[in-house]
Amino acid sequence: MTRWILSRPEALTESEQLQLKGVLADCPELKALAGHVRSFAQIFTERQGERLPEWLDAVRRDDLPSLHTLAAGIDRDRDAVIAGLTLSWSSGVVEGHVNRIKMLKRQMFGRAGFALLRKRVLLSS
Known part of the structure; x- marks a missing residue:
């Protein structure tokens, strides 16, 4: 399940995609989690750090305590995280x-x- 959520949708087989859709249809919390994970992956891979504040707001609107903990950690150093997700420089x-x-x-x-x-x-x- 974790691999399905963390993989790019086009990298999954047709059978895996159908199974994932079935599981997500049965569990709204997991569907919300998968949406947030994929959204963050897009922000991360496409260097769209400016979208991070709206992602954090969306995470806080859902009842997902684990993601709230992640969001709180990101908020503590928000400027650095946004810079890391936006700028091409790396340490x-x-x-x-x-x-x-x-x-x-x-x-x-x-x-x-x-x-x-x-x-x-x-x-x-």
Whole structure:
């Protein structure tokens, strides 16, 4: 079920599409959830961050507590989330390097001093 909702509708087989329609017809909460997930996916993939406030309002109108928690988290840093969904710049490469260095640091903890850790970080890039 989760895969069906998270997949692009055209990526589902005809049988899966029919099964999903049947389940969504029987459960209005799940239908609302699927609509919000697909709407957010469109905002995310098409870089339409300016639509985020209207998406948040739509989520709050439905009785879906889990999505309300997500909406509250997004609201805490709304400007940054909108920028991330709108702008083409990304800090993904930097975050990847930070993650790699933290992993090396964890592996080396208690085993060697700073000199060996420094050498390993420099040689691993």
